Amino acid sequence: MPLLKILEFPDPRLRTVAKKVTVFDADLKIQVDNMFETMYHAPGVGLAATQVDYHERLIVIDVSVEKDQPIVLINPVIIARTGDQLMEEGCLSVPEIYAEVARAAKITVKAQNVDGTEFELEATELLSVCIQHEMDHLEGKLFVDYLSPLKRERVRKVLEKQRRQRKAKANKKLVEESA
Numbered sequence: 001m002p003l004l005k006i007l008e009f010p011d012p013r014l015r016t017v018a019k020k021v022t023v024f025d026a027d028l029k030i031q032v033d034n035m036f037e038t039m040y041h042a043p044g045v046g047l048a049a050t051q052v053d054y055h056e057r058l059i060v061i062d063v064s065v066e067k068d069q070p071i072v073l074i075n076p077v078i079i080a081r082t083g084d085q086l087m088e089e090g091c092l093s094v095p096e097i098y099a100e101v102a103r104a105a106k107i108t109v110k111a112q113n114v115d116g117t118e119f120e121l122e123a124t125e126l127l128s129v130c131i132q133h134e135m136d137h138l139e140g141k142l143f144v145d146y147l148s149p150l151k152r153e154r155v156r157k158v159l160e161k162q163r164r165q166r167k168a169k170a171n172k173k174l175v176e177e178s179a
Contacts, residue, residue, distance in 0.1 A: 106123070
């Protein structure tokens with residue numbers, strides 16, 4: 001299974017609102033498998049389809065320590081939320097940047113599995129935050145949108161610097177290999 005390219009902020013494709021999944025077939029299962037492989041390799045605990053330039057309402061999550069409790073949420077909708085919690089979040093699309101974000105402490109989400117069967121899931125703590133974070137991606141929203149404009153601009157500049165450094169390092173390696 002190939003690793004998928006994870007889009008990085010401020011890529012405008014991250015602002016795309018995902019469409020409802022209507023076809024539950026082998027291609028969808030392959031997409032789910034590829035997303036899990038990409039998420040585990042990154043490494044991360046959640047990945048929304050939007051982050052890999054696939055604009056359908058699909059999320060993969062695994063917040064377990066052993067990475068052995070995969071969760072697939074297709075067409076997720078939060079049907080209940082209670083309480084508040086503040087947790088530091090990071091994002092595979094905003095590498096090496098972390099910030100505290102306020103989210104609901106407990107949620108109930110209704111979704112479908114890869115076969116299209118509906119189910120409900122109650123989530124608290126990290127799982128609750130992760131689901132809410134990934135669902136934001138499906139709406140074209142990133143956790144940096146919860147930050148002040150000044151902090152968001154600072155994040156954009158840090159990421160640009162990181163990209164330039166990675167590119168320079170890759171170019172240097174190419175030069176060394178060809179010498």
